[in-house]
Amino acid sequence: MSERGLRIAGLRCRIAGKEILKGIDLFVEPGRVHALMGPNGSGKSTLAFSLTGHPQYDVSGNVTLDGQDVLELPPDKRARAGLFLSFQYPAAIPGVKVANFLHAARQAERPGDLPPAKFRALLLEKMEELGIDPSFMGRYLNDGFSGGEKKRLEMLQLAVLAPKYAILDETDSGLDIDALKDVGTSIAKLRESDEGRDCGFLIITHYPRILQYVVPDVVHVMIDGRIVKTGDAELANRIERDGYDRLREESIAIA
Amino acid sequence: MPSATAVAQQDRALYDRLATLNDPPFTAAQRGAALDTFFATRSGREKPSRYWRVDFETLQPTSAQLDASDVTIEVDNPNDGVAVYDLAVAARERPELLGRAFGRTGAHATKFGALAAAFARRGVFIHVPADRAPGEPIVIRSSTAANSAAFPAIVVLVERGARLTVIEHIDAASNAFVCGTTEIVCDEGAQVTYAVVQAAAEDARVLFTRAALPGRNARVLWADAELGAALAAGDLSIEIEEPGSESEIVALFFPNGSQHVDVVSTVHHRAGDATSLTLVKSAGTDRGQARFLGNIRIAEGAQGSDARLRDDALLLSTAAHVDSVPALEIAANDVKAYHGATVGAIDDEQIFYMESRGIERSAAERMIALGFFEPAIARFPTERVRDSIRQALAAKLT
Numbered sequence: 144m145s146e147r148g149l150r151i152a153g154l155r156c157r158i159a160g161k162e163i164l165k166g167i168d169l170f171v172e173p174g175r176v177h178a179l180m181g182p183n184g185s186g187k188s189t190l191a192f193s194l195t196g197h198p199q200y201d202v203s204g205n206v207t208l209d210g211q212d213v214l215e216l217p218p219d220k221r222a223r224a225g226l227f228l229s230f231q232y233p234a235a236i237p238g239v240k241v242a243n244f245l246h247a248a249r250q251a252e253r254p255g256d257l258p259p260a261k262f263r264a265l266l267l268e269k270m271e272e273l274g275i276d277p278s279f280m281g282r283y284l285n286d287g288f289s290g291g292e293k294k295r296l297e298m299l300q301l302a303v304l305a306p307k308y309a310i311l312d313e314t315d316s317g318l319d320i321d322a323l324k325d326v327g328t329s330i331a332k333l334r335e336s337d338e339g340r341d342c343g344f345l346i347i348t349h350y351p352r353i354l355q356y357v358v359p360d361v362v363h364v365m366i367d368g369r370i371v372k373t374g375d376a377e378l379a380n381r382i383e384r385d386g387y388d389r390l391r392e393e394s395i396a397i398a
Numbered sequence: 399m400p401s402a403t404a405v406a407q408q409d410r411a412l413y414d415r416l417a418t419l420n421d422p423p424f425t426a427a428q429r430g431a432a433l434d435t436f437f438a439t440r441s442g443r444e445k446p447s448r449y450w451r452v453d454f455e456t457l458q459p460t461s462a463q464l465d466a467s468d469v470t471i472e473v474d475n476p477n478d479g480v481a482v483y484d485l486a487v488a489a490r491e492r493p494e495l496l497g498r499a500f501g502r503t504g505a506h507a508t509k510f511g512a513l514a515a516a517f518a519r520r521g522v523f524i525h526v527p528a529d530r531a532p533g534e535p536i537v538i539r540s541s542t543a544a545n546s547a548a549f550p551a552i553v554v555l556v557e558r559g560a561r562l563t564v565i566e567h568i569d570a571a572s573n574a575f576v577c578g579t580t581e582i583v584c585d586e587g588a589q590v591t592y593a594v595v596q597a598a599a600e601d602a603r604v605l606f607t608r609a610a611l612p613g614r615n616a617r618v619l620w621a622d623a624e625l626g627a628a629l630a631a632g633d634l635s636i637e638i639e640e641p642g643s644e645s646e647i648v649a650l651f652f653p654n655g656s657q658h659v660d661v662v663s664t665v666h667h668r669a670g671d672a673t674s675l676t677l678v679k680s681a682g683t684d685r686g687q688a689r690f691l692g693n694i695r696i697a698e699g700a701q702g703s704d705a706r707l708r709d710d711a712l713l714l715s716t717a718a719h720v721d722s723v724p725a726l727e728i729a730a731n732d733v734k735a736y737h738g739a740t741v742g743a744i745d746d747e748q749i750f751y752m753e754s755r756g757i758e759r760s761a762a763e764r765m766i767a768l769g770f771f772e773p774a775i776a777r778f779p780t781e782r783v784r785d786s787i788r789q790a791l792a793a794k795l796t
Contacts, residue, residue, distance in 0.1 A: 236765075239766065
């Protein structure tokens with residue numbers, strides 16, 4: 144019986160010869176929410192891209208998803224194994240309609256599972272939950288979308304694809320209060336649903352805003368490519384009050 | 399390199415073939431003059447790159463192709479009140495009506511437009527009387543037989559306030575040589591959408607000259623999908639001589655294998671207060687070669703003109719070449735002229751984004767390449783035509 148969970152062990156990453164991640168250890172169990180916080184430049188997005196398999200990232204170490212070695216797989220196979228990344232800056236793909244793209248993605252990950260009419264119904268339901276106008280179905284993916292619209296679309300993909308482990312990379316950046324509420328509510332709904340209750344989350348964030356809606360079970364703080372502290376939701380509150388400087392000093396003292 | 403004698407013999411052969419033609423819509427004298435123009439006029443098309451394998455100066459049909467000249471033109475006209483004539487019949491029986499459009503656009507003055515005029519025999523004249531707005535498009539299918547030359551001439555006259563949509567399917571079998579002209583004249587307030595889908599055999603050559611003259615406050619859209627043929631080359635033009643019109647040229651081409659596509663578009667704003675949009679999507683794969691030259695000319699008195707040129711090129715293989723050149727000549731000072739262009743291969747970040755959603759690399763490239771054409775495809779009339787274009791483009795990707 145394979146271990147269930149997203150296990151990251153000794154993960155290192157170099158970009159253009161420079162070491163950004165210096166040995167990351169993290170274990171996300173099914174259904175649990177881990178928050179990863181840290182100042183800008185700490186390597187948070189690098190971790191997200193390392194896990195997802197971006198070709199420009201030179202990664203070593205060990206990552207298993209429910210016991211399956213993921214680092215040896217190309218990005219599409221990692222996704223089909225159940226990994227999802229909500230991008231901080233999603234790519235625009237002109238000419239490819241949102242509905243067609245979502246259908247292709249769902250078919251890639253769960254071939255033949257929903258007939259077109261049921262898929263369309265699912266799409267409309269999730270769009271309504273996220274406050275996305277149905278007209279977006281026919282728009283070209285992320286083409287000309289505002290920052291808030293792009294993030295809502297990332298959440299729509301999360302809801303429609305219902306992965307096993309979801310990495311959210313600074314999903315709350317650039318969102319106004321209403322968008323943040325819709326996004327937060329959508330994640331909460333996913334966690335309550337049959338399809339999503341076992342989804343493990345790694346929420347990467349600079350500010351603790353989204354954590355009001357999705358309360359983390361574990362909070363990690365990353366500074367300079369290392370996790371320097373791990374705690375519970377209270378750690379996030381502490382950072383909101385004191386910032387990262389105290390932790391930075393502490394980590395230098397220990398190193 | 400053929401000798402001067404061989405070249406002269408070839409040229410004489412064309413005149414000889416011409417001697418037997420005296421049918422409407424052109425007299426023998428007119429045909430002779432047109433052939434003179436063909437020989438005297440340079441194509442204006444220089445080799446865009448060292449990979450370009452076509453010489454336009456020596457391009458002409460063979461004697462065998464001329465002898466076998468065989469094209470059928472079928473027209474589906476489901477509309478009341480729209481008249482479709484055989485061109486020769488219209489030249490004999492309705493010359494004044496025909497003369498309001500035929501020869502008015504300058505289509506016969508280009509090198510290959512003149513060649514088409516010299517040998518034109520089969521053609522169609524479409525006349526839409528004032529204020530008619532047919533509910534269905536007219537569908538024209540021209541089919542040229544194998545090893546045969548054809549010079550189809552299509553003339554469209556849409557009178558004031560009327561509307562028309564034409565969908566022309568161009569088919570040509572192996573080793574055909576097609577050199578046609580299409581002329582559109584619309585009167586005040588008229589609207590015409592003219593879509594062409596060319597899907598000739600992979601060793602055929604298809605040349606075209608398409609020219610439109612929109613009237614005051616008229617609207618014209620040329621939508622051109624050049625999908626087949628070893629060589630697809632021609633001119634798309636709109637001459638704006640009256641204010642208030644809205645014109646659009648939309649073209650897409652995707653040479654694969656060893657296809658060549660060479661398209662020159664020209665929008666000439668002679669009168670002011672008119673708008674134009676030129677949108678071209680060209681891609682190349684395998685050893686395909688494409689060249690697009692986009693001309694926007696705004697004359698001195700054409701104040702208030704608004705002209706846009708958007709041309710995007712996508713390279714899907716290392717041996718493909720796309721040469722895209724904008725040429726804007728603006729002689730008036732109170733105008734808006736925009737030009738935007740992109741050229742490159744598929745963006746790796748787009749591929750990664752799709753792969754991160756479980757879509758495998760080659761499927762991602764396919765979706766992105768088809769998506770590239772979609773803004774141009776969207777301008778073609780009827781979902782049926784749009785789907786047929788999508789399918790033809792998808793077939794080039796496998």
